[in-house]
Amino acid sequence: MAAVGQGDPRWIVQQREDGKNVNNWHWTETDYTAWVKNRLTELIVNQTFETSVTSVETKSLKMTGEVSVNTRKAKVIFFYELDITIDWKGKISDTEDVKGTIQMPYISEENDDDDFEVRVTVEDEKDNKKSRVKDELRAKIIPFLKQKLPQLLTEMRATGAAKQLLPAKAAAPAKVDIHDKDAVAEIVSKLPEMNIPVSAPAPVPAKTSSKLRTCTLTVKEKFVCGTEDLYASFVDINRVKAYAGGDAQMSAEVGGKFKLFGGYVSGENVQLERPNKIVQKWRIDKWPEGHYSTVTMEFSQKESKVHLTLTQKDVPDSERQNTEAGWVSNYFARMKGVFGFGAAF
CATH class of the missing domain: 3.30.530.20 (START domain)
Incomplete structure (x- = not known):
């Protein structure tokens, strides 16, 4: 997928003072990556999950890839390809932490909203307690993510379509x-x-x-x-x-x-x-x-x-x-x- 803003200039409509893209008829492309990352952070970071050993919390989120909202002939088309990594952490004792990552390596419009892989890792997996935390966290985090990611994508399509298709007067609500x-x-x-x-x-x-x-x-x-x-x-x-x-x-x-x-x-x-x-x-x-x-x-x-x-x-x-x-x-x-x-x- 081409990077946002790097499409063929003969195809991408330029913003010109002497012309108008009436009713979104021509191809337009808008980067929606920052919105998706911010909303995903709200939905997923700082969530607590209980295990039989300890409670763990999702701490931070890294996202690579891009999301673009494209309009052609008043129709909105979404392209996205994302690799998401979430850091998690807990305490086994006052002096010992347990931490690891949760990775969703490929989220794309090519797949159904809940069709994505989830990988859970833990540092020092040979430790029995830490390994147990990882396994129990995995059992809880996957259903959670299978609910939150489709929610994110539904909101993305709704807000992106509304922003792209609203006429000029409604798009300037102030x-x-x-x-x-x-x-x-x-x-x-x-x-x-x-x-x-x-x-x-x-x-x-x-x-x-x-x-x-x-x-x-x-x-x-x-x-x-x-x-x-x-x-x-x-x-x-x-x-x-x-x-x-x-x-x-x-x-x-x-x-x-x-x-x-x-x-x-x-x-x-x-x-x-x-x-x-x-x-x-x-x-x-x-x-x-x-x-x-x-x-x-x-x-x-x-x-x-x-x-x-x-x-x-x-x-x-x-x-x-x-x-x-x-x-x-x-x-x-x-x-x-x-x-x-x-x-x-």
């Missing part, structure tokens, strides 16, 4: 007044399509079965804004239309119903504690008829960022991945792109 209804309406008219499967009519949902297998998912996200702004972005109709479509319906009252993304998502407000908490009955139209999940969103302000913890109960097992990816791409990434709630690219 100039958009989210309290100005006319400005919001202009953004609505230029939004790209949502990441929702619409290639075929949705089948008539089956009735909810008492044997329906469900699960609970938790999503955590950070936004550069205040709790009031983020809270309002989930219940204020003008803000909701700016990322969920001009035909979105939303109520800011308990018992009020909502319909978003052309009816793909619907539900009802159960509990509203402005600006700290929202509880909703929530469903996707292809779920079994009458089946709702319960979504709880809690907002906490920490310095310049709002930390959102979203817990969703009674999600059909078969819909877990699709539902979680939808929150990241259709809600969070689009909010950050339209309102400027995300960190700089």
